[in-house]
Structures are given as C-alpha cells and as structure tokens.
Amino acid sequence: MFQIRTLNNISARGLERLPRDQYEVASEINRPDAVLVRSANMHEMEIPETVKAIGRAGAGVNNIPVDTMSQRGVPVFNAPGANANAVKELVIAAMLMGARNLTQAWEYTRNLQESGESLTKAVEDGKKQFAGFELPGRTLGVVGLGAIGRAIADAALALGMRVIGYDPGITVEGAWQLSAEVERAPNVDALFAKSEFVTFHVPLVDATRHILNAERVKTLPKGAVVLNFARHGIVDDHAVMEALDSGHLGAYLCDFPSETNRHHPKVVALPHLGASTGEAEDNSAMMVADEVRDYLEDGNVRNS
Numbered sequence: 001m002f003q004i005r006t007l008n009n010i011s012a013r014g015l016e017r018l019p020r021d022q023y024e025v026a027s028e029i030n031r032p033d034a035v036l037v038r039s040a041n042m043h044e045m046e047i048p049e050t051v052k053a054i055g056r057a058g059a060g061v062n063n064i065p066v067d068t069m070s071q072r073g074v075p076v077f078n079a080p081g082a083n084a085n086a087v088k089e090l091v092i093a094a095m096l097m098g099a100r101n102l103t104q105a106w107e108y109t110r111n112l113q114e115s116g117e118s119l120t121k122a123v124e125d126g127k128k129q130f131a132g133f134e135l136p137g138r139t140l141g142v143v144g145l146g147a148i149g150r151a152i153a154d155a156a157l158a159l160g161m162r163v164i165g166y167d168p169g170i171t172v173e174g175a176w177q178l179s180a181e182v183e184r185a186p187n188v189d190a191l192f193a194k195s196e197f198v199t200f201h202v203p204l205v206d207a208t209r210h211i212l213n214a215e216r217v218k219t220l221p222k223g224a225v226v227l228n229f230a231r232h233g234i235v236d237d238h239a240v241m242e243a244l245d246s247g248h249l250g251a252y253l254c255d256f257p258s259e260t261n262r263h264h265p266k267v268v269a270l271p272h273l274g275a276s277t278g279e280a281e282d283n284s285a286m287m288v289a290d291e292v293r294d295y296l297e298d299g300n301v302r303n304s
C-alpha cells in the first residue's frame with residue numbers, strides 16, 4: 001500500500017487516480033511515499049526521508065526545494081499545460097478589462113449609485129471619462145512560449161491582434177505548435193519595443209527576475225499595458241509604478257497584490273487567480289497524480 005500526503009487543495013478528481021485498494025491518501029500521513037501539493041511553501045517544511053516523489057499540481061515548482069530533492073534523488077513532477085486554458089482566459093479578460101477601463105468604470109457607477117446622485121448625468125460623464133480602445137491591430141508581446149504563452153498567442157490572433165513572441169528556451173515541439181502568424185523576436189528588447197500589451201509566461205528564475213526593469217520599461221511604447229500572471233518578481237513593480245505615475249505606461253494588470261502595487265488607479269491586482277478554475281484544478285491534479293502513480297509503480301518519469 002502506497003501512502004500519499006496531500007498538502008493543500010488537491011482536487012478530488014485527481015485523487016481518484018490513486019485507487020484506494022493500493023493508495024492511502026490523507027493530509028495527516030507522517031511517513032508518506034509521495035507528496036501532492038498545490039501552492040503550500042515546502043521550502044520551510046521538513047520533508048520525510050520516506051518521500052520518493054513530489055507532485056506539484058500546477059506548472060511552476062518554485063514552492064518546492066527542487067535542488068535539495070534532486071540531491072536526494074527525489075523527482076518533482078509538475079503539470080505543464082494543465083491550466084493553460086484557465087490562464088489564457090484570465091489574461092484575455094484582463095486585456096479586455098484594461099482596454100475598456102472596466103474596473104474603474106464599475107467603481108465609478110457603483111459609487112454614484114450609492115451616493116444617490118443623478119445617474120443620467122453620471123452616464124453621460126462616464127461615457128467620456130472611460131472611453132477605451134479596441135484590440136484588433138494592437139500588438140501583444142508574449143514573453144515565454146510554453147503551453148500558456150502559445151494559447152494566449154492563439155487567442156489574441158483570433159481577436160485580430162498582432163502577436164510577437166520571445167522564448168529562447170522554446171522546445172522543438174513547442175516551436176512546431178506555435179502559430180506561424182506569431183512574429184518571433186530575436187531578444188526580449190526587440191519584443192518590448194513593439195508591444196502595446198506585454199504578458200509574461202515564464203518561470204521565476206535568476207534570468208527572468210525583473211526581466212521588465214526600470215530601463216526596459218522606458219522602451220515600451222507610450223501607454224503600453226503590462227500583464228503579469230506568471231510569478232511575482234518577473235516584473236519590477238517599483239519600475240512599473242514609476243512608469244504609471246509618469247504617464248508612460250497605461251495600466252498594470254497582475255495576479256500578485258503587493259505593498260508596492262496597492263491603491264493605484266491604474267493597477268488591477270488579483271489574488272493569483274490564473275489557475276483557479278474547477279477545470280484547471282482537476283486537470284492539474286489528475287496529471288500529477290498519474291505521474292506520481294506511474295513513478296511509484298513502474299519508475300516511469302514524465303514532466304520532472
């Protein structure tokens with residue numbers, strides 16, 4: 001009987017992949033064969049010597065001490081692509097939200113409704129104040145062309161946008177799956193120079209930390225909209241806030257509320273919602289449960 005410790009929010013459909021006659025699955029197991037985790041920070045946890053595999057129900061693995069685990073010979077499995085559609089939908093929603101000033105306009109009407117002022121005049125004023133722009137013909141820069149970046153590129157093309165992408169580490173398979181309509185930038189600076197919207201879909205590692213920094217923010221076209229739905233730290237929040245204040249950037253839409261980006265009229269910060277749909281949670285949990293099960297039973301390694 002294999003024993004699996006679940007750390008948080010692993011969907012029931014994922015756990016169904018571990019048959020109960022062969023697997024005991026619970027959060028209280030002390031000497032597990034494997035751990036399934038979503039976002040809990042495992043860096044500060046003691047990971048029992050019995051653990052032979054870790055499954056992360058998501059794409060990123062930076063909540064897991066991967067180096068320490070690999071020194072112990074413990075593979076860390078993840079679920080690349082399992083939440084790509086969920087992240088894509090949120091990023092496209094955020095772009096539309098930014099282009100049409102939806103959050104600001106909604107706040108405006110809500111305040112007016114509460115104040116009891118004339119709504120007829122409010123509608124007239126609001127129509128001018130929150131006039132937006134349309135997406136066709138605008139250029140979206142996609143940094144990172146894995147499953148999520150490619151899905152966003154396809155959706156943006158379908159909306160009539162131009163798409164420019166950059167990813168020095170794109171796999172051969174990924175390159176085949178990338179739409180031929182996506183212009184490939186030779187480097188990230190070439191991408192920034194053209195991007196009226198720029199979105200990041202890369203892991204947070206030394207090479208990507210503050211990939212959008214104070215110098216590079218200035219190279220984005222005036223009024224550009226920055227989207228970070230990958231990891232906090234890929235974008236230098238201080239640099240972005242300064243560029244919002246100076247009027248160089250149009251908006252900052254992200255999945256990471258922080259002290260730096262709080263209370264700014266041009267910032268919309270969501271509580272890391274990218275992968276938070278029932279479908280994405282099921283897909284991710286099923287994928288890692290399969291990977292961990294196949295490894296424990298047969299030594300097969302996928303997505304490690």
Ligand code: MLT
Nearest residue numbers: 038039058059060083275
């Ligand atoms: C991911 O890395 O795929 C996301 O952070 C998943 C999540 O929100 O748990």
